[in-house]
Amino acid sequence: MDPGLLAQHLFNGLMLGVVYALVAVGFTLFFGVLDVIQFSHGDVVMLGAFTALATWVGLTSAGATSPLLLLFAMLAVSIGLMALLGALMARFLVLPLRAAPPINVLLITLMTGTALRESVRLFYPQGSNPKPFPRLLPTGVFEFGEFTLRYDSAILLIVGVAAIVAVHLVLSRTRLGLAIRAVAQDSETASAMGIPFIATVLATFAIGSALAALAGVVNGLYYNEISFNLGLLLGAIGFSAAVIGGLGNMYGAILGGFLFAALQTIGAIALPFASAYKDVFAFAVVIILMAMRPAGLLAEPTAERV
Amino acid sequence: MKSVACIGVVVLCLAAIGASAKDIVRIVFIGPLSGGVSANGIGGRNSADLAVRLRNSDAKAKYTYDLVVLDDECKPNVGVQVATKAAADNGIIAGVTHYCSTVAMAAVDVYRKFGLPVVIWGAVLPDITYANDFKEVHRVNGTMINQNVAAAGFMTDLKFKRWAIIHDTTDYGKGHNKYFSEDLGRKGGEIVGTFGVTADQQDFSAEITRIKELKPEVIYFAGLTPLGVRIRSQMDKLGVKAVFQGTSGIVSDAFIDGLGPLAEGVVAFREGAPAEKLPGGRMFIDAYARQKYPDDPEAYGPFAYAAMTLVLDAIEKVGPDRKKVRAELNRTRDYDSIVGRITFDDHRQNSVPLITKFVVQNGKWLVWEDSEYASGKRTLGKK
Numbered sequence: 032m033d034p035g036l037l038a039q040h041l042f043n044g045l046m047l048g049v050v051y052a053l054v055a056v057g058f059t060l061f062f063g064v065l066d067v068i069q070f071s072h073g074d075v076v077m078l079g080a081f082t083a084l085a086t087w088v089g090l091t092s093a094g095a096t097s098p099l100l101l102l103f104a105m106l107a108v109s110i111g112l113m114a115l116l117g118a119l120m121a122r123f124l125v126l127p128l129r130a131a132p133p134i135n136v137l138l139i140t141l142m143t144g145t146a147l148r149e150s151v152r153l154f155y156p157q158g159s160n161p162k163p164f165p166r167l168l169p170t171g172v173f174e175f176g177e178f179t180l181r182y183d184s185a186i187l188l189i190v191g192v193a194a195i196v197a198v199h200l201v202l203s204r205t206r207l208g209l210a211i212r213a214v215a216q217d218s219e220t221a222s223a224m225g226i227p228f229i230a231t232v233l234a235t236f237a238i239g240s241a242l243a244a245l246a247g248v249v250n251g252l253y254y255n256e257i258s259f260n261l262g263l264l265l266g267a268i269g270f271s272a273a274v275i276g277g278l279g280n281m282y283g284a285i286l287g288g289f290l291f292a293a294l295q296t297i298g299a300i301a302l303p304f305a306s307a308y309k310d311v312f313a314f315a316v317v318i319i320l321m322a323m324r325p326a327g328l329l330a331e332p333t334a335e336r337v
Numbered sequence: 338m339k340s341v342a343c344i345g346v347v348v349l350c351l352a353a354i355g356a357s358a359k360d361i362v363r364i365v366f367i368g369p370l371s372g373g374v375s376a377n378g379i380g381g382r383n384s385a386d387l388a389v390r391l392r393n394s395d396a397k398a399k400y401t402y403d404l405v406v407l408d409d410e411c412k413p414n415v416g417v418q419v420a421t422k423a424a425a426d427n428g429i430i431a432g433v434t435h436y437c438s439t440v441a442m443a444a445v446d447v448y449r450k451f452g453l454p455v456v457i458w459g460a461v462l463p464d465i466t467y468a469n470d471f472k473e474v475h476r477v478n479g480t481m482i483n484q485n486v487a488a489a490g491f492m493t494d495l496k497f498k499r500w501a502i503i504h505d506t507t508d509y510g511k512g513h514n515k516y517f518s519e520d521l522g523r524k525g526g527e528i529v530g531t532f533g534v535t536a537d538q539q540d541f542s543a544e545i546t547r548i549k550e551l552k553p554e555v556i557y558f559a560g561l562t563p564l565g566v567r568i569r570s571q572m573d574k575l576g577v578k579a580v581f582q583g584t585s586g587i588v589s590d591a592f593i594d595g596l597g598p599l600a601e602g603v604v605a606f607r608e609g610a611p612a613e614k615l616p617g618g619r620m621f622i623d624a625y626a627r628q629k630y631p632d633d634p635e636a637y638g639p640f641a642y643a644a645m646t647l648v649l650d651a652i653e654k655v656g657p658d659r660k661k662v663r664a665e666l667n668r669t670r671d672y673d674s675i676v677g678r679i680t681f682d683d684h685r686q687n688s689v690p691l692i693t694k695f696v697v698q699n700g701k702w703l704v705w706e707d708s709e710y711a712s713g714k715r716t717l718g719k720k
Binding site for chain 2: 310
């Protein structure tokens, strides 16, 4: 294959992978601190994108025109609100059910997700229709032979990677990160050592949901379109990516995200039959990998669940 | 004697009521009023509504018509649900139904089972009328067969040689792919790759990059507006310069709104002439404007209007009885409508021989012959 085209496929895969990884990291963070699956996470991604769009609509109708200003406002509002929403969900839906069987948390978050999705569909004006998302980034193009790289795509890729690196730094270099890791390893001992359990959990959910909001905005800016049900597939893919990488392990989630994107890309280009089967192919490979390594590719060595 | 007088008074009163207030007859319109193709559904709904309003304001009409509007969301399961709702309601005499082929295909059985005569106003899959012999199902718009014969002929005449095909994997996309591929083969065009995609897919970068490698001159897309918008915009992101050729499913203002300048030079084909060139088009456009609907009638509005008028005329003629209306619709021959003469064949399919070629120029769907592309001022792609 032409090296330019190969680079193009690689870039497409990376772009998909970054969005998946952003979502998967959220799943894995929540599982790390509380051992719960937050199934409305995909819909938080969607809500983040819609919040950004609503901010854009509000500001442009108020007369704002500078793309840079709009972009920052959209990101700030969307990330801020989703972080708050994540913390609220943790405080009022997940934490009260700590003593209940895990299946209850799974159900309550699944239902929250449906409620979020249907609310956007019903209450956002014309919410059932796909919404055009504004193009706010420069649209110039680099051409390297067959490889076309748009500035906006490149910026989005860099922003996504930077966000993942930033979360990694927070987790590994700060006191908050230390607290999150301590709670993830053993919440009771962490509490005994004076780490505020509830505050740490809330912070974790806020960080994970903020990443979801960023994923939503990146997704919107990349495809220039969002719809109320975009969280469904993204949630399923993000969750599988987290599981395949090893739930609770952040590097696993990132690896899982990129792996899933690679599988989809390979599915679309290498399979001789209709590319409609690329998701079938990618999920089938995930099933096989999970059968071979039930704990995920990078299983947590400390994941002793008693 | 007293009782006879009483009865006489009652009869007189009833007669008086009969003379002043007409019987109310209910008919149904079904189309996609929400979801990605809702612009077409709403345009169709308004056009059908226009036909009903005009009839209700006509003093000569025998009945007052009450239009029931249902939303099929362009989803087969929802379509079957609302079709059943309408068909099971004996107060509803006839219907003008469906823009989406997959939905129409799923719903025709329901109309058959409950005996509700319907006229399809937008769905183009041939099987809707031809796969069964359901006397309840009629169609005023043409099928995708004629559309693709014309499309293949036209594009090969323009000296294009290499195509890549992206189609959605619904009946609609697969049908278009089949008929277009067959006819293109006959006319000597080459298909370098065919890609089936799901109807709600978001990312096409892998398929389009693969297409970039195959270097087609034209990308033929068989699917509806939302997917068309995504594919055309991702083609641009990946630097694919091929001509984008669509089917009737993208001939809508929503397609241009979703793409802005990227829509320039997109070609597509549709049965029938555009509204302003139809025999009764001027009348339709003016009447539509007078009702001040907030949305455009869109490409299939005139068909919805013609279908509704046809149904109303049948009810006027034979009365509000499903069986009689069905028989009357079955008999339709050389019926004058705003989309031209309507004649149903043995499968109650109207033949619409005329296929119009459209191209987007300066943010508008123009008839090819009227465009600067036809006059040679602009050229499609890099030819």
